[in-house]
Amino acid sequence: MKRLILPLFAVLALCGFRPVPEYDRGPVHLTVLDRDAGSTLPQYRDGAQRWIAGEKGHRYSVRLRNGSAERVLVVVSVDGLNAITGEVAAPGQTGYVLNPWQTADISGWRKSSDEVAQFVFTSPQGSYASRTGRPDNIGVIGIAVFREANAVARDLSPAVERRSLPALRGQADAAEAAAPAVVDSVTTTGSAIRSPAAEPAQRLGTGHGARETSRVRDTAFERASAVPAQQVEVRYDSARNLAARGILPVPVQQPRDGTPRAFPSQYVPDPPQR
Template sequence: MHRRLLLGTLALAASAAALPAHALRMPTPDTRAGRWLQVSVVDRATGRELPLYRHGGELWVAGRPGARYAIRVHNRQGERLMAVMSVDGVNILSGETAGVQQTGYVLDAGQRADIAGWRKSDSEIAAFEFTAVARSYASRTGRPDHVGVIGVAVFRERPQPVAVPAPPPALQREQRAEAEAPPAPEAGAAADAMASRKAAPGLGTGHGRRETSWVTHTEFERRSDRPDELLRIRYDSRENLVAAGIIPAPVPRPSPTPSPFPASPAGYVPDPPRY
């Protein structure tokens, strides 16, 4: 069962909803992640897409304490996609400890949108904002172990069934081996570096102020139980990313050498000003 969506809306699969798309700037090459679905992190105060830094096999972004942010998504494909999204290990729609089989946002072909907060209802969100780890939503709900990561699991939609001839046995074996291949292991070197080289308190995502954000519902049948793409963006303060070597440290400007004769005036010593 399918429903036609209104132009410019983002739908949720099953029990989820849809978010209005916004007019977005074209992203620069170093701010986007993903092949099926392009994902970036946006500072909502400036509208700027934050740079992504590659380090230790992972992507990192620098957050500013107190700043509200959004997860910007762009479906670059000619078909609908579903994005199951998590922040700090929590599903942003249901508040459950996140799993890839949970509900997510559905984007039409070519659609763009900013996901700006925790979904509270069909008409309201609580804004994402960078905050101290202890004040993050995950920590306040007793789940602090995965604070500091944004996750997006992308699923393609199952097409309408068509009659096709069975592939040769050799090809069937090859397809079965590919389907049963284990997922790639997650990189851990960067996490070890961050744990030992913190320069400031870490960042989490808070449960910010309420904002209006309308959504609709739609049906979506996944092509596979496994995500077609799994994106992971880690975040922390700029100070901590510099301390861990993820962001290059700024080069200090050399201090000017003091000169004993900065002006070298001609003539003799003038009288001081009168009282």
């Protein structure tokens, strides 16, 4: 069995209106970076779900930090599709291998061992999932993490798992038939229950952007179990939709009709020079 390998990066902490805990319940911590804004997207709670607000047209990457002293295999799903193979995602499929304490940025759909097509926030209709006829899971980024069987010290460079498709399907079926693994969750914050009819229509998906260099290599990895040790999901949509869902605060609109206000400015300005 084979996997892919990636370079090391600094790690940014989560922050936001209702932030999730800094650490995921498992070896891998997942964050999403807006590459055009140059910042980590804050994650917000809504019951057991976590959300980020994307900006249409912006490129993004999925940052994975292995916080353990062992190698792990991470299967990455974007809009319900495997980010390496493009298949409808299942935990038993191929993924990225992270070495102990390694951080890696997954910046696009893998096209080869040297190149990816950039992840970019786009309309749902323009997403890769919609364009390939599989739009059912647009708006979610997920990972399934596996520990290594009989772990031994190995080369500290990034890699990706590579296996034949029949083997992938067989392991996917076995994983789905088994009991669920420990799944990441966040504490319910008492958000109001909303009916499906009240949910705004999804405004963002992930497009198949420009090609860029992203080198990986194949490596061997034997999973310690058929089911993942950790699963994490992060949903995404526009800031407007997150505000409509009550996840983000609605910006206060300042009156424009000349009505006097008690607090027109945050700080005391200097008086004019005489």
